[in-house]
Amino acid sequence: MVTAVGWAVLRAHRRAVGGDRVWRAQEEARAxxxxxxxVDALSWQEFEHYVAGLCRRDGCTQVVVSGKSGDLGADVVGYLADGRKLVVQVKKYASERSVSSQDMQKFVGTARLEHGADVALFVTTCRAFTKAALGLAIRQDIVAMHRDFLGAWVKGAHLEELIPLSGSGGGKRRPPA
Incomplete structure (x- = not known):
């Protein structure tokens, strides 16, 4: 009888400690x-690294920040958990600005052909893509993540949940390497 009560108390203690660990990990992540x-206060270089960190947080592997002159539109490159190659173009613009068709055209021209993207993601701090840029993104299977979706990602939404919200851009499934 004493042994059974002891085991019950020990199990309850372990559940409480485990629950506390989960709660602390969640609070640390929120912090x-x-x-x-x-995010707006970050430099463009810090923003690229921050986006790479969000990718890692959501289970992406082999994440590399390559954002520099001559990167051919691939500021962040990595692999989603299911093995698809993720290529990210990051634009830190003022919130009232829009991503132009020209910006999108440059990324469309290199994301898949040059970098082999299965999922091409265009992330910006501004509120909108021009109609032409968004139309091009949808036709070319580019995930267009404007400020509102970025805000959700920053606050904990998972990248895999946000990809389909662009209306397109889920990419082809690739078996893990």
């Missing part, structure tokens, strides 16, 4: 999340 005002 690491930035507000959009803090």
């Amino acid at each position: 690491r999340e930035l507000s959009m005002a803090q």
Whole structure:
């Protein structure tokens, strides 16, 4: 009888400690999340690294920040958990600005042909893509993530949940390497 009570108390203690660990991990993750005002305060280089960190947080592997002159539109490259290659173009623009068709054309021209993207993701801090840029993104299977979707990602939404919200851009499934 004493042994059974002892085991019950021990199991309850372990459940409580385990629940506390989960809660602490969630709180620490929330503390690491930035507000959009803090994201706006990042330099463009810091923003590229921050987006790479969000990719890693969501299970992407082999994530590399390559954002520099001559990167041919691939600021961040990595692999989604299911093995698809992710190529990200990052544009840190003022919130009132829009991503132009010209910006999108450059990315469309290199994301798959040059970098072999299964999922091509265009992330921006501005509120919108021009109608022409968004139309091009949809026709060319580019995930267009504007400020509102970025804000959701920053606050903990998972990348895999956000990809389909662009209306297109899920990419082809590739078996893990």
